[in-house]
Amino acid sequence: MLHIQNNVSLKSYNSFGIDAKAAYFVEINHESELNELFKSLNDEHHPILVMGGGSNMLFTKNYQGLVIKINLKGIAYSIDNKTVKLTAAAGEVWNDVVKYAVAKGFGGLENLTLIPGLVGASPIQNIGAYGTEIKDIFESCTAFEIKTGNILSFFKADCVFAYRESIFKNALKGQYIITSVTFNLSINTEVNTHYGAILHELQQRNIQQPTINDVSDVVAHIRVSKLPDPSTIGNAGSFFKNPIVAKSVSNKLLLNYPDLVFFDVGNNATKLAAGWLIEQCGWKGKVIGNTGTWKNQALVLVNYGAASGQEVYDFSVQIIQSVKDKFGVELEREVNVF
């Protein structure tokens, strides 16, 4: 039964733990409720914000419209030869799906172990970590079209995936609600261990021929050691994207900063490690009021308990400014600011 509530605190629904309120709030437990909901809405319910795990959001003020919390559940798979198509509903917890796949021996998701959030958000920003992005194993997704009430399928080529980008954040923004995602997994996957931190940890453990289970364990270990647990310290993972600059720009920076951390991304472009840039500006582990950067990873901004979203936002403005002053590079926020 649909129940639109008024004036609901979002504190427990966003991983930053910001105490903003939504003027209207509704939970969707069945796909059919989406049609019902959109037929019943009027102007005062707008704008609309679709929320999964709230793990990539910063609320700087109360939300004046309707927050739709997606709770759709279910995991199913089919196996054809060595290929596995695994479909998870948008409201499944991302890491539960990873654990499910790893336990069954389905390879492809293991490098994405412990990413916070729900499945529905995963294609929107093409989540990625430790050498894998969702686009690498994405088969398709289904989405509710707000305008028509139809459920449509989107295949990989339709989604225009790029680093933390997809068509759902750009040309189709606000038009669809993801209802499920299908992944292309494999029973005899070759594990992807080329990310430096994974290789290093496997060596430490003296593992020569890692299984998907090993990779998942190692990624979990690295994440836990570097990143704050949102259930105890509010955060939204990387607050900024790693900036992509022309190779000429990184070459020039290298003259002054020989330790610059960067990765070639083709097309004469370089991805700079934003965490490194921020650390070099002296921000790593810095605490100002109720906010700060995480002691083990300067790219992560945290809420030490009572921060307002505006406080975190203002802190991020200072970081952007100092990175710009020192390196001439403009950081872009990865989190969605409301």
Ligand code: EPU
């Ligand atoms: N670094 C520093 N100082 C720091 C942080 C990082 O010098 O404070 C250096 C590290 O030494 C390393 C490089 O920067 O050489 C990269 O660091 P790390 O491996 O921690 O990854 P990242 O580029 O900071 C990205 C993703 C993370 C993902 C990791 C692992 C983005 C914006 N972030 O971080 O994703 O977990 O790679 O693949 O692309 C997220 O999006 O929320 C997120 C956590």
